[in-house]
Amino acid sequence: MLTKKLLPEGITREERTKKLNEAMRAVKPEICVERARLVTESYKQTEGAPYILRRAHALSHILKNMTIFIEEDELIVGNHASKPRSAPLFPEFGSFDKKELDLMPVRKVDTLQITEEDKKYLLEEIYPWWKNKNTGDMAKYYINEKIMDVLNSPYRVLDPISRTRSGYGHYIPNIETVLKKGFIGIEQEAKKHLENLDILDPDYPEKKHFYEAILIIVDGIKCFAKRYADLARAMAEKTTDKRRKKELELIALNCDRVPYYPAESFYEALQSYWFTILIDYIFQNGSAISGGRFDQYMAPYYENDIKKGIIVREEARELLEALWVKHSDVIKVGTFNSARNNGGFATTINIVLSGVGKDGNDATSDFSYLCLDAESSVFNSEPNVSIRVSQKTPDEFLHKVLEILVEKEGGKLPLFNDDAIIDALVTDGASIEDARDYAIVGCVEPTPSGNTMGITNACYFNLAKCLELALNDGVCPFSGQQMGPKTGKAENFTSFDQVLEAYKTQVEYFADMMVSSLNSIEKLHAQYSPHIYCSMLLDGCIENGKDCTLGGAKYNYIGVQGVGVQDVGDSLTAIKKVVFEDKSITMKELLEALKSNFKGYEVLQQRLINKVPKYGNDIDEADNMVAWAAEHYCSCFDDKYDFRGGKFRPGLFCLSSNTPLGRQVGALPSGRLSGTPLADGGVSPKHGMDTHGPTAAAKSVAKINHARAVNGVNFNMKFLPSILKTKEDRQKLIDLIRGYFSLGGFHIQFNILTPEKLIDAQKHPERHRSLVVRVAGYSAFFVELDRDIQNEIIARTLQQVS
Amino acid sequence: MVKKAVESIKGLVFDIQRYSIHDGPGIRTVVFLKGCPLRCKWCSNPESQDIRPQIFYIKSRCMGCGLCEKNCPDKEVKLEHDGLKIDWKAANRGDLAWTSVCPTGALGIKGIYMSVEEVLNIVMKDEIFYRQSGGGMTLSGGEPLMQPKFALGLLKMAREADISTAVETTGYVDRKVLLDAMHYTDVFLYDFKHWDDEAHIKYTGVSNKKIKDNLKILAEAGANIMVRTPLIPDVNDSEESIRKIMEIIKEYGIKKFTLLPFHQYGSGKYASCGMQYDMKDVKPHSEKQVAKLFRIIEDSGFSSEF
Numbered sequence A: 001m002l003t004k005k006l007l008p009e010g011i012t013r014e015e016r017t018k019k020l021n022e023a024m025r026a027v028k029p030e031i032c033v034e035r036a037r038l039v040t041e042s043y044k045q046t047e048g049a050p051y052i053l054r055r056a057h058a059l060s061h062i063l064k065n066m067t068i069f070i071e072e073d074e075l076i077v078g079n080h081a082s083k084p085r086s087a088p089l090f091p092e093f094g095s096f097d098k099k100e101l102d103l104m105p106v107r108k109v110d111t112l113q114i115t116e117e118d119k120k121y122l123l124e125e126i127y128p129w130w131k132n133k134n135t136g137d138m139a140k141y142y143i144n145e146k147i148m149d150v151l152n153s154p155y156r157v158l159d160p161i162s163r164t165r166s167g168y169g170h171y172i173p174n175i176e177t178v179l180k181k182g183f184i185g186i187e188q189e190a191k192k193h194l195e196n197l198d199i200l201d202p203d204y205p206e207k208k209h210f211y212e213a214i215l216i217i218v219d220g221i222k223c224f225a226k227r228y229a230d231l232a233r234a235m236a237e238k239t240t241d242k243r244r245k246k247e248l249e250l251i252a253l254n255c256d257r258v259p260y261y262p263a264e265s266f267y268e269a270l271q272s273y274w275f276t277i278l279i280d281y282i283f284q285n286g287s288a289i290s291g292g293r294f295d296q297y298m299a300p301y302y303e304n305d306i307k308k309g310i311i312v313r314e315e316a317r318e319l320l321e322a323l324w325v326k327h328s329d330v331i332k333v334g335t336f337n338s339a340r341n342n343g344g345f346a347t348t349i350n351i352v353l354s355g356v357g358k359d360g361n362d363a364t365s366d367f368s369y370l371c372l373d374a375e376s377s378v379f380n381s382e383p384n385v386s387i388r389v390s391q392k393t394p395d396e397f398l399h400k401v402l403e404i405l406v407e408k409e410g411g412k413l414p415l416f417n418d419d420a421i422i423d424a425l426v427t428d429g430a431s432i433e434d435a436r437d438y439a440i441v442g443c444v445e446p447t448p449s450g451n452t453m454g455i456t457n458a459c460y461f462n463l464a465k466c467l468e469l470a471l472n473d474g475v476c477p478f479s480g481q482q483m484g485p486k487t488g489k490a491e492n493f494t495s496f497d498q499v500l501e502a503y504k505t506q507v508e509y510f511a512d513m514m515v516s517s518l519n520s521i522e523k524l525h526a527q528y529s530p531h532i533y534c535s536m537l538l539d540g541c542i543e544n545g546k547d548c549t550l551g552g553a554k555y556n557y558i559g560v561q562g563v564g565v566q567d568v569g570d571s572l573t574a575i576k577k578v579v580f581e582d583k584s585i586t587m588k589e590l591l592e593a594l595k596s597n598f599k600g601y602e603v604l605q606q607r608l609i610n611k612v613p614k615y616g617n618d619i620d621e622a623d624n625m626v627a628w629a630a631e632h633y634c635s636c637f638d639d640k641y642d643f644r645g646g647k648f649r650p651g652l653f654c655l656s657s658n659t660p661l662g663r664q665v666g667a668l669p670s671g672r673l674s675g676t677p678l679a680d681g682g683v684s685p686k687h688g689m690d691t692h693g694p695t696a697a698a699k700s701v702a703k704i705n706h707a708r709a710v711n712g713v714n715f716n717m718k719f720l721p722s723i724l725k726t727k728e729d730r731q732k733l734i735d736l737i738r739g740y741f742s743l744g745g746f747h748i749q750f751n752i753l754t755p756e757k758l759i760d761a762q763k764h765p766e767r768h769r770s771l772v773v774r775v776a777g778y779s780a781f782f783v784e785l786d787r788d789i790q791n792e793i794i795a796r797t798l799q800q801v802s
Numbered sequence B: 001m002v003k004k005a006v007e008s009i010k011g012l013v014f015d016i017q018r019y020s021i022h023d024g025p026g027i028r029t030v031v032f033l034k035g036c037p038l039r040c041k042w043c044s045n046p047e048s049q050d051i052r053p054q055i056f057y058i059k060s061r062c063m064g065c066g067l068c069e070k071n072c073p074d075k076e077v078k079l080e081h082d083g084l085k086i087d088w089k090a091a092n093r094g095d096l097a098w099t100s101v102c103p104t105g106a107l108g109i110k111g112i113y114m115s116v117e118e119v120l121n122i123v124m125k126d127e128i129f130y131r132q133s134g135g136g137m138t139l140s141g142g143e144p145l146m147q148p149k150f151a152l153g154l155l156k157m158a159r160e161a162d163i164s165t166a167v168e169t170t171g172y173v174d175r176k177v178l179l180d181a182m183h184y185t186d187v188f189l190y191d192f193k194h195w196d197d198e199a200h201i202k203y204t205g206v207s208n209k210k211i212k213d214n215l216k217i218l219a220e221a222g223a224n225i226m227v228r229t230p231l232i233p234d235v236n237d238s239e240e241s242i243r244k245i246m247e248i249i250k251e252y253g254i255k256k257f258t259l260l261p262f263h264q265y266g267s268g269k270y271a272s273c274g275m276q277y278d279m280k281d282v283k284p285h286s287e288k289q290v291a292k293l294f295r296i297i298e299d300s301g302f303s304s305e306f
């Protein structure tokens, strides 16, 4: 069978993918200061101009001047920083102090090399210029002082400030538009609007700036692609390798056309996709800028080329795999704290496969399978491939997903419930067509595609901390600070309802703080760091002549995640049972036990753990309490909007923030020890507590109303590979998934691996570079994770399966 | 019998396991009934054998708090430096409710009296998964038909609820009970451990005659039967041994046959019940050995699918 039509012979798909992947995985990530230099240069030149124009010029300046390169055997080109898999800096959003920079090469998570010279350059030349000019520094002018007091505590309930540093991320640009119309189409539209602007329009100056900014950016994009075309040609000329020469010429032809012109072939479409998403990452410090429904908008190009006979399937897979590897090039640098929260260079570029089409029919195609093939060959943490599952999705497709999971022994490929999510999105205000065309942002957040400024992961909210405050009259037991409102001394409570009331008051108090501070931060961003590039790629902005940071897009949200709802629920169940029903101990004794972290109260702790029903076992008494806490948290945002009219959308997921957030909370009535991780996932049963098997766990999880947590939930289930050995076994797991989905569950994610393998990976990271694990909702290279998180993964419940 | 009367029948259950995927078609809940007439040396559920409730002690979960020692009625348990010392005979006598003082669950009871209704309530929790997968309830043990009224009650009610029913049996039971059960059982998982009677007596403590006769009659009566042979090293794992079994069951007209490879997962439970385990040093078969025997079964025209 012919394996190549478009590409020259001389290397197989397997060989190329292996080479590209090995090269990518071998990179020791480092800090790249080039972007910092370029953006500073530009901002110095544009002082005094409106921020939207300064921003556009800065970005264009970067595209025109940043280092570009084409790696050996690459077919898809475009680099994020001056070296492969290196992290650029975004001084306009915030700086790193000397301590943070010194830590980077030695910290255990997201380790980054940096030279002394670069450190000096940043600390002496770059950061001083940005002092009080970057959004991180300016946050203090925007956020209420009382809130700031809480946010400054290391034991705070929430940390919205990190949003000021990250800039925009967590949305799905409309890549399809670029494939179809090219940036030339967008340019023409902007020009037309500019020509037709009404000088009497009260917003005339803002609109004028907005469209001018677009033109500046398009100019930069054109130049960027041309530079690659020139480079490829120059390299083609130099090389003596005939095969590579031909490939470089093809690359040059691609870059001549896309992304400025519409894509005409599958290969061009892939290159256009990569440039489009890459440029967004070059502009923004945010993560989780996601690819959307890749198989849907890409399939027509593939099918067309196959039909025309200019490409064969195997070769299309080779191109796809080359593109897949490229996703690992994008890494961001965060502070030690934020790296610990997210961990493992989680850029989380989500790509969605399968699901129903806009017409409601199954949209799985041969190309969806081809994407799975590519995923199984490359299987890195990026892209974060998600699977949409409707009742109409063929079992065959799911079998293939499970086969990959078993073979790779690493959890990726989370499954999402089309039927429930589409309903929930419609209820949330999306049109039925937009709802059906949803995709996943980052890890688990469903939003419409290409028209939504989602900001789906704006803040984590520590619910367990709120319970702790409720039991301590609002005082943080670690610091003694009166952090929350005075809700009364718990030892004086005479009914369980009083406990609930105190807890509710604390949650609502901090929820208001979160709403206020995030709204302030959105204003800050809108003022100083408009996001024009993204506005070009979100339906609504160009029509409205309004930047997406100001609410130009069709849909606007801010996603806020409650964390620890399981710990809260289990603790409330315990209080209710032992203090108010059995009365086996008094509240005073319980509080004493918590204060001493169960030292001297070990028997009580064991009783709380073993003799009180726990969430995750399909026991209503325990599950309903967690469901109540979830409902209460979500209801705090029922009437909350930001200044753009964007809805505050609650979610229940935590990536790996359950570990650091756990450090802020003392011992809990559930029997949990002080400082230990909160329950993972967001809605997953607590590790080791779900002893009734996966159906029971799934049913418990589905008792939480997922449609309320429309910003997404995360349910992790871990299996030993032995339970998925045969096709019949896998069919039963598919039946489990479908059963769980019919109960309204949004998401399920399987970790299929052996503990031995993970322990071995801790000892011999070098032997396990390829081991990808999902940490509560996204995947990462296991060996790149913090030790704490590694241990946590190992401890995760092994589902008891006979 | 009216429904109410059936629902209130009580039986002794030592475990209920949801999402069981190797005990009949689809996703199933296995209800383990206590008591067994056989004493197979390789038994992986030693806590199932005795027909009375008994104490079960998981040493690794014990925190050494001594509450059990303080609360046991007559010094049956003693806390020593490496865990409990239990006078098993004395401890298993009488009411075992005092064990609930154990805060860790290290000390517990195997065997709780439950009504048909109570068990069904738990079984039906996974109804949605049975509907999706064609699964249902499997009775296991021990020998579930050693508690005939209770077992029949469970099967009847499960049938009424329109879920799939299966019975795992040693076959060493009253014939009438077996034939009665047939009316409410979609598939029997019928263990046949050894073709040779002498060997059967040696390893299981009972003759295989009744088991063979019952199998024949059940097959003739038209029951859906899958015969299963636990594959035990040096006991019945020769090719010849398997062929002999196949000869016999072929004669009975049985079409489904499978092997249950030997494993050591039950070994820890012997100590937990104060029992002796004799097969510690026996090595499980390699996957290759098992696969070879499975091939022989397949080549002989048997299906190993439910």
Ligand code: SF4
Pocket (backbone or CB within 6 Å): B061, B062, B063, B064, B065, B066, B067, B068, B069, B079, B084, B101, B102, B103, B104, B105, B106, B107
């Ligand atoms: S009560 Fe339980 S935990 Fe305490 S010593 Fe006895 S068996 Fe061990």
